[in-house]
Amino acid sequence: MRARKKKWAPEVLENNPRILRDITAYEGRSINEIFDNSNPVHVEIGCGKGRFITETSRQNPDINYVAIEREAVILAAAARRAEEVSAGSLIFVLEDVDNLLNYFNTGDISRLYINFCDPWPGKKKWAKRRLTHDNYLAKYEQIQIPEIFFKTDNRILFEASLESFSRMKWELQNVSLDLHNSITIDNIMTEYEEKFSPHGPIYRLEALLPKPQSTH
Numbered sequence: 001m002r003a004r005k006k007k008w009a010p011e012v013l014e015n016n017p018r019i020l021r022d023i024t025a026y027e028g029r030s031i032n033e034i035f036d037n038s039n040p041v042h043v044e045i046g047c048g049k050g051r052f053i054t055e056t057s058r059q060n061p062d063i064n065y066v067a068i069e070r071e072a073v074i075l076a077a078a079a080r081r082a083e084e085v086s087a088g089s090l091i092f093v094l095e096d097v098d099n100l101l102n103y104f105n106t107g108d109i110s111r112l113y114i115n116f117c118d119p120w121p122g123k124k125k126w127a128k129r130r131l132t133h134d135n136y137l138a139k140y141e142q143i144q145i146p147e148i149f150f151k152t153d154n155r156i157l158f159e160a161s162l163e164s165f166s167r168m169k170w171e172l173q174n175v176s177l178d179l180h181n182s183i184t185i186d187n188i189m190t191e192y193e194e195k196f197s198p199h200g201p202i203y204r205l206e207a208l209l210p211k212p213q214s215t216h
Helices: 009-015 051-060 071-085 097-103 124-129 134-142 157-166 190-200
Strands: 041-045 064-069 090-094 109-116 149-150 172-178 205-208
Touching: 009 071, 041 051, 051 064, 051 071, 051 090, 051 109, 051 190, 064 071, 071 090, 097 134, 134 157, 149 157, 157 172, 157 205
Parallel strands: 041 064, 041 109, 064 090, 109 149
Antiparallel strands: 149 205, 172 205
């Protein structure tokens, strides 16, 4: 479902300093050139209205954050929020995750956040569109993303994701079947999470990049 048009959105998209308008200019170059430092880079795919990534950046000023969102109006809302609350080192990119390999080089990303992505229920052939499907995990591995933090409220998606990570040899840790009743994990909620968590558990995991296979 596409977001409704907002009269203020075009101006934000044109003028907000946190929106990177031409990430293709950095193809073949380190993404850290955008930030002019060598801090670790954490990326969120599908940032929504920006609550999670904005607060996370505020709490971690020594980390660079990139929020990817494919809906222009939603991205505008997130960027406007980040400016209003003086977020940390954070930029927004209007793009589709399918182009991930085009604008991130090997080693650019230190952590990837996937929060409440579309579970693509229904037809079996739609499963490959899930951001934790084997095809996407192969992309993340190709550019050597060391770790993925994943949250969802969809049990079917979570179980399928567990299978995908296991099949692709990612190592799992801090797996939670009821995040909000866990006292061991510090959690910053998304807008979606705050709205829907009273209706059921939130599932979460951390996945570590597969270790290189020994040649011996």
